[in-house]
Amino acid sequence: MKSVEDIPERKLLLFKSCMVSQEYPGIESATRYLFEKLGIDYYVSERQSCCTGIGHYVDLYGQLTTTAIAARNFAIARECGYPNIICMCSTCYAINKEACELLNGNEKVREELNSVFREKGFEDLCYKKGDMEEQGNIFHVLELLFRKKSNLSEKVKIDFSGLKVAAHHACHYYKFRAEDMLGNPENPQLIDGVAKACGAEPVRWYEDRSLTCGMGFAQLHIHKETSFQVTKAKLESLKKAGVELLLHMCPNCQIQYDRCQPLIEKEFGNKYPFVHMNIAQFAALALGADPYKICGLQTHSVPLETFLEKYELI
Secondary structure (H helix, E strand, C coil): CECHHHCCCCCEEEECCHHHHHHCHHHHHHHHHHHHHHCCCEECCCCCCCCCHHHHHCCCCCHHHHHHHHHHHHHHHHHHCCCEEEECCHHHHHHHHHHHHHHHHCHHHHHHHHHHHHHCCCHHHCCCCCCCCCCCCEEEHHHHHHHCHHHHHHHCCCCCCCCEEEEECCHHHHCCCHHHCECCCCCCCHHHHHHHHCCCEECCCCCCCCCCCCCCCCHHHHCHHHHHHHHHHHHHHHHHCCCCEEEECCHHHHHHHHHCHHHHHHHHCCCCCCEEEEHHHHHHHHCCCCCCCCCCHHHCCCCCHHHHHHCCCC
8 A cells, every 4th residue: 555655756757647638737837836836856847648447448459569559658658757757637646547457467468469569660669577556657647746735835826715516536446446545545635635635624534435527537428427427426425414625536537527518407497506626726726826827627528617706716
């Protein structure tokens, strides 16, 4: 199990996420804002490719293809001199963890990929066992924010005292590789800890707290009715708990809640009085970031104007 001291603050390759860039680019700009405020040593490479997560989990890309792409991204990280990969998306995190474990633990797979790289003249992409360590080189942004929560508290500019927030910890973080996560997988508190450091009042427990968001990647499209029922159950629990803001750590979960909440309200005739943000967006707001230029809140489907007006942010 990780300890907070295991989370590095230097030589971090900020792993770009296709779902962040496509759906909520404010997550990335907010993350960069926070890293700069906190003095984090990070780098972004334009050569890094998508992790293939969505394609992989809907069975368009096999494990070997996904692992080959991960090996290439790992080589880029090492070449840049920023070998610690830190992810904004829990799916990127899970994909990179799984590929790393496979490259280190399965010699047949490792050699099969390396032979392809050599054949195509990409010897620089060849992977040696131990080039990356799943417990030593791959992290989630939330883990670093949790480590730096006391520093965040010192820099808070916006008074969010009394704001009732709830956390949705992504399954690809706390369920996929529970032994690698920071904290207790049965009751993760990372988002709660960062939110409290930013002055909010976390609802430590609410009914269905550990329930998945309901997306299931293909499930949202293949079994939409079931997917919406799962999401609706969580929304109902949040409403009962009197939550004002649900905080996320993964763009895919945020898509399911923020994009689908208006659809669920229309379909079931319900109304939910809360809004959504990624934890990096909220922390950046607390430190005084512009809600639109930095946090990108105009890209959300559930409008945030009433929330922003309440805290005199617009």
